[in-house]
Amino acid sequence: MSRSSWKILALFALSLVWSAACSEAEPAGPEEGIDPAYFDEEYGKPMLGEAPAPTKADDASGRKGLSVAVDKADTAVWEVKNQWADKDTPNARKAGIAWAANSGLSWDQKYSVWIDSMVKIPGHETYYETYELSTPWGKSVPAPSLECAESSIFLRVTFASWYNLPFFMEAVDGAGKRVYFGHFGARTADGVYQKTANYRTAYRDYSNMTAADIAREGWPKDEKLRARKIYGTASDDQPAIGPDAHAGAYFDEVFLNKRVGYFMMLMLTYFGSVNLADANNTFNIIPEATLPGDTLLERWQKKGIGHTLVVKHVEALPAGKMEAQLVSGSMPRRQPKWEDGASSKRTFTLEATGGAGENYDGDAYAKLGGGIKRWRVAQNVGGQWTNGILPDYQDKWIPNYEYDRIAARPAQFEELLGEVTPEQLQAVLLQTISDQREHLRRYPASCSARTRREEAFKELYKLNSERLNISKATTDKQFRMFEDYVLAELVYETSKTCCWNSSTSAMFDIVMDYNQKHAYDETTQTCNGTTVFMARDSDYALFREHAISLGRGAEWLPWTEDETCPQSSVANDTEAVHEGTLFCSIAAQLLHPEVPVACGDAYEGNSTQASAAALTAGSYDLQLCANTNDWYSINAAAGATLTVTITFTHANGDLDLKLVSAEGNTLVESTGSSDEETVTLTVPSAGDYFVNIFGYSGAANDYRMLVQM
Numbered sequence: 001m002s003r004s005s006w007k008i009l010a011l012f013a014l015s016l017v018w019s020a021a022c023s024e025a026e027p028a029g030p031e032e033g034i035d036p037a038y039f040d041e042e043y044g045k046p047m048l049g050e051a052p053a054p055t056k057a058d059d060a061s062g063r064k065g066l067s068v069a070v071d072k073a074d075t076a077v078w079e080v081k082n083q084w085a086d087k088d089t090p091n092a093r094k095a096g097i098a099w100a101a102n103s104g105l106s107w108d109q110k111y112s113v114w115i116d117s118m119v120k121i122p123g124h125e126t127y128y129e130t131y132e133l134s135t136p137w138g139k140s141v142p143a144p145s146l147e148c149a150e151s152s153i154f155l156r157v158t159f160a161s162w163y164n165l166p167f168f169m170e171a172v173d174g175a176g177k178r179v180y181f182g183h184f185g186a187r188t189a190d191g192v193y194q195k196t197a198n199y200r201t202a203y204r205d206y207s208n209m210t211a212a213d214i215a216r217e218g219w220p221k222d223e224k225l226r227a228r229k230i231y232g233t234a235s236d237d238q239p240a241i242g243p244d245a246h247a248g249a250y251f252d253e254v255f256l257n258k259r260v261g262y263f264m265m266l267m268l269t270y271f272g273s274v275n276l277a278d279a280n281n282t283f284n285i286i287p288e289a290t291l292p293g294d295t296l297l298e299r300w301q302k303k304g305i306g307h308t309l310v311v312k313h314v315e316a317l318p319a320g321k322m323e324a325q326l327v328s329g330s331m332p333r334r335q336p337k338w339e340d341g342a343s344s345k346r347t348f349t350l351e352a353t354g355g356a357g358e359n360y361d362g363d364a365y366a367k368l369g370g371g372i373k374r375w376r377v378a379q380n381v382g383g384q385w386t387n388g389i390l391p392d393y394q395d396k397w398i399p400n401y402e403y404d405r406i407a408a409r410p411a412q413f414e415e416l417l418g419e420v421t422p423e424q425l426q427a428v429l430l431q432t433i434s435d436q437r438e439h440l441r442r443y444p445a446s447c448s449a450r451t452r453r454e455e456a457f458k459e460l461y462k463l464n465s466e467r468l469n470i471s472k473a474t475t476d477k478q479f480r481m482f483e484d485y486v487l488a489e490l491v492y493e494t495s496k497t498c499c500w501n502s503s504t505s506a507m508f509d510i511v512m513d514y515n516q517k518h519a520y521d522e523t524t525q526t527c528n529g530t531t532v533f534m535a536r537d538s539d540y541a542l543f544r545e546h547a548i549s550l551g552r553g554a555e556w557l558p559w560t561e562d563e564t565c566p567q568s569s570v571a572n573d574t575e576a577v578h579e580g581t582l583f584c585s586i587a588a589q590l591l592h593p594e595v596p597v598a599c600g601d602a603y604e605g606n607s608t609q610a611s612a613a614a615l616t617a618g619s620y621d622l623q624l625c626a627n628t629n630d631w632y633s634i635n636a637a638a639g640a641t642l643t644v645t646i647t648f649t650h651a652n653g654d655l656d657l658k659l660v661s662a663e664g665n666t667l668v669e670s671t672g673s674s675d676e677e678t679v680t681l682t683v684p685s686a687g688d689y690f691v692n693i694f695g696y697s698g699a700a701n702d703y704r705m706l707v708q709m
Contacts (some may be wrong), residue, residue, distance in 0.1 A: 035231035048171035048179055048270045059399050061381065062388035063280060065170060066180055066187060068380050074198035075185025077263045078205075081164035084108045085390055086379035096163075097136050108390060110375060111159050116292035116313055123335045124240035131312065133269045135254055136162050137211055138536050139219075140628070142240035143327075144250045148308040149273040151336050156375055157267060161260040166378035167387060169271055171283045181267055182378065182385070186291055193524045199259040207257040218415065222258040225251060229268045248404065273297060273306045279370030280398040283389055284354075285374050288413045289396035290324055292313055296611040298352040299370035300359050303332070306370065309347060312338060323418045324348065332443075339489035341417070343431065346459075348413040360493065365403070366407035369400075383526040422467040429463065430479065432456040440487050444508040444533055449497035450489045451576075458579060469648045470702045471621040476581040476607060482590040485530040485583045486515045488575055495573035498564035506555040507543070514546040520587050527584035531679045534573035535559070599625035599700065606631050609664060609690055620705045624655060632691040636683040636709060643708040644691050645678040653701035658692040671696075 071080060084107045086092040095101040098117035099110055120609040121142065130143045146154055153169075160167035160183065163352070168182025173193075186196035197203070206220040228248030230236040238245040238581035241253060246270070251261030276282055277297055285294065292314055298307040309328040316322050326344040328338035351357045354371030358364055374397075389397055398405045420428075436453035440446055460479070464470035470478075492498045511533045519530045531542060540559065547556035561568050583590070601623045603613035612631035624630050636642050648655050650673065657677040658669040667689070670677035673700050682691065695701065 008703045024492055034040075038192065040243065045423055048275065059279070059401075060389050060397070061661070062379075062386040064381060064384040064386050065168065065178075066184065066385050068383055070184040070187060070385075073184065073187075074200045075187060075192055075196070076183065077185055077199045077259045078183050078207075078257055079164055080166045080183055080351065082107055083379070084165055085379075085392075090688070091150045091163075097134055106392065106696065107163060107165055107245055108375075108392075109375070110163075110552075111156070112291045113291040114159060115155065115310070120338055122676075123337070126335070129338045131338060133254065137214060137256075139254075141253055143248070144247070145236070145240070145333045146247075146268070147234070147272075147330040147331050147333050149271070149276055150268045150333075151327070152276060152308050152310050153267060153384075154264065155293070157264060158254065161255065161257060166376050166385060167381075169267075169275055169278075171271065171278070172273050172386070180385075181263075181270065184385075186262070186266060197262060199263055203262050205259055209256055216678065219253070220258075222252050222261065224228075224248075225258055225261045228262075228265055230265055236333055240335060240401040255522075266538065273308045274303070274369075276308060276373070277306070278479075279369075280376070280387060282375055283375035283393075284396060284398040284400060284406055285372055285393070285396050287348075287372065287409050287416050288322075289374075289393070290322075290372055291374075292612075293375075295373045295375070296326060296348065296353060297370045297373060298347070298350060299354070299365070299368035300352045301361070302363060302368060306368075309339075309344075310336070313373075317418045320416075321418045322416060331658055338427075342420045343428045345413070345417040345420055346425070346428055346432075348417060349410045349486060353410055353411065354406045356407045356678060358581050364403065364407070366403040371406055371409055402596045420439040422463060425463055426460065426468065428457045429460045433460070433479070437481065437483065440483070442505050443501065443503050444487055444511060445497050445500040445503035447490050447492050447495065450487055451492070453484065454489045454576070454579075465621065469621075469704050471623065472579075473581050473601075474623060475583075475704055477586055477589055480580065480586065480590060481593075482515070482519075482600050483512060484580070485541065485590070486519075486533060488530070488532045488534075488578065490534055491576050493572040494567055494570055495534060496538075496559065496565065496567050496570045497561050497573050499568060500559055500562050501550045501562035502557060502559065502560055504555070506552065507547075510547045510550065510552060510556060511543050513550065514543055516591075519583075520591055525588075527587045530583055532575060534575070536572055539569045599623060603630070603632070609660065609692070612690055615691075615707055617707050617709045620707075621702070622693075623702050624693055624695055625702055626695070626700040630691075632693075632705075633706060634709075635688050636686070636692065638683055638686045640683045640709050641680065642683055642689060643678065643706075645676060645706045645708075646693060646703045647676045647706075648701045648703035650675045653699035654696035654699050655699065655703055656694055656696060658694075660690040660692050662688055662690070672680055 082091050085102055087106050093102050095653040096110060098114045099105055118134050121132045124142060133141045148222050157167060166183055168180050170178060170180050175180050176186055179193055185199050186193040208642055224251040229246035237249040238247060238250045240248055253266050255261045275523045276295055277299055282295060290311055292311050294311040296309040309326040311324055313325040314322060323341040324344055325341055326339045326347060329336050351365050352370055354366050370423045377390055378385050379388050432455050432457045439449040461475055464475045490497060515530050518528060520527050544556045547553050553708045605611055606613040607628050607633050612633040615632045615634055646655060646657055656671040656675060657679055659667045659679045659681050661667055668679045668681050670679050
């Protein structure tokens with residue numbers, strides 16, 4: 001059967017199932033090994049901790065885990081038939097999901113090829129693109145909606161189970177006991193972990209079905225699995241495959257071995273980014289070794305969530321450069337967002353990806369577990385399953401204690417990844433800002449989104465100023481929105497709002513409505529400033545009372561401690577230091593964006609020689625308005641060499657430059673067609689000399705002027 005036929009059948013089958021399914025899915029519970037005692041408020045689900053790092057002696061080979069004898073236990077999820085390093089066994093020589101017969105690839109390399117092969121498709125009812133999950137049976141399904149770390153773990157477990165490869169991740173529980181989740185189930189050295197399932201005996205495995213069997217009999221379904229959802233407070237809806245679908249239904253669609261679906265519910269509940277940062281499960285690699293399937297981690301704190309991205313595509317470029325593209329889920333769960341090369345480069349070069357520098361608490365980023373990583377592979381070493389590093393990668397890994405080499409990687413990625421034009425980078429930053437605003441419109445209390453928005457603005461200010469000759473003031477006039485000032489950045493450590501993960505879009509509307517009515521008096525043209533959405537006197541009374549006045553009191557939710565919150569006793573949140581233009585300086589433009597952006601700079605009113613602004617030697621960020629002139633006067637001594645240079649983006653408007661005498665005579669001029677104009681004069685006599693900036697055909701543009709004497 002053709003791939004397209006499989007898609008049609010799959011979607012048709014899904015629509016039939018969900019037209020008859022119950023609307024309420026059941027979470028996995030204690031009977032499947034979920035222990036609420038380990039519930040982590042920040043993640044919204046139980047979590048296991050990071051295991052102790054390997055010692056220098058066993059860093060490459062890995063630390064020995066469970067006996068391989070556990071494979072025969074009833075807890076086993078799938079049978080091991082292949083090894084990650086296999087290249088020439090009968091199974092390894094077969095054609096597969098994304099490789100030809102006799103490919104000569106190891107299974108670990110095939111994992112990378114599979115990740116790279118999955119095609120780009122539009123995300124379900126969203127603005128971005130994601131990927132289509134391809135399976136060994138020719139069946140393709142839209143990518144699942146998962147958290148960021150879950151996306152990476154899901155892909156690795158899925159591939160390992162499909163091709164009968166050994167897999168496990170280790171962690172520690174609240175009692176400090178080493179715990180192993182893998183192909184053998186969930187276990188400790190003492191036996192079954194908690195009350196987790198005997199997967200081999202409890203659930204069915206249909207892996208012996210061929211494509212012909214499936215075409216004839218249909219895809220086998222497990223209704224109990226389809227009714228399951230991932231344990232915790234966060235939604236695991238899978239709208240891309242049907243209304244009311246949850247994670248269990250998705251797993252039922254991609255696993256013939258239903259044991260894997262049940263195990264995946266447990267795996268994604270207990271494991272997160274802290275376990276991916278764990279050197280027992282992954283290892284650091286050098287930037288030039290990056291491949292599809294590798295994991296990029298952002299870690300900005302010792303404990304708690306970070307951000308996880310999967311390398312989706314890597315392409316060699318001329319001159320030894322490369323392009324890498326990333327995909328990532330998020331909280332709340334979403335289909336992985338596929339980032340282009342320019343956007344991905346920005347992420348690869350962030351300090352939080354294990355780079356130089358320190359976080360708010362003074363911890364070195366290089367010691368927090370971030371950066372580019374590759375999965376360790378489970379190997380039988382002396383009769384014990386051990387997560388080690390394959391020989392092919394021995395020259396590509398960086399030990400987790402070599403902090404200088406780890407910290408150097410973001411800067412190395414800056415050089416390695418393909419050149420990004422200023423215009424491309426500007427578009428990336430504006431998209432990042434837009435993404436964070438969209439998140440805040442749904443979750444207005446989110447401090448991480450506020451911070452990411454402002455970090456992008458800081459980069460935008462720098463880019464616009466240094467490479468596009470656009471001042472900070474002009475940047476804010478063009479790209480700021482009213483809501484940026486209402487949802488201003490807060491200091492996480494001293495703001496209880498940052499722990500409130502359950503704010504809603506209705507609350508965003510209420511907060512914005514309050515500010516629309518109070519921030520600016522249209523009658524008197526008086527700016528009162530915004531009322532930032534944050535805690536005051538331990539409460540949010542202003543907004544709650546406004547909600548009541550609107551008849552929407554029930555839509556204003558009380559503050560809840562939705563994650564571990566040491567700052568919960570703070571009475572008044574703390575605003576971060578803001579780098580943007582003061583709200584009242586551009587309030588009219590923000591509140592009425594349909595009005596054209598006002599043009600001008602600090603020296604506006606200098607459109608004639610008689611009104612020229614006096615300047616001395618130095619650098620100035622300026623703006624020429626359409627169909628006008630800028631004039632400046634410079635007092636110079638006789639015999640001095642006076643040089644005036646303006647730089648600008650020619651594509652945005654062609655500017656020209658003259659040096660004029662007090663009598664109005666042109667002494668020297670520059671009227672080229674590049675991004676720079678320069679004039680130089682040996683001053684004949686002491687006095688005032690005049691600089692005239694004008695636009696070709698009335699052009700307007702931002703420019704930087706350098707005066708040297």
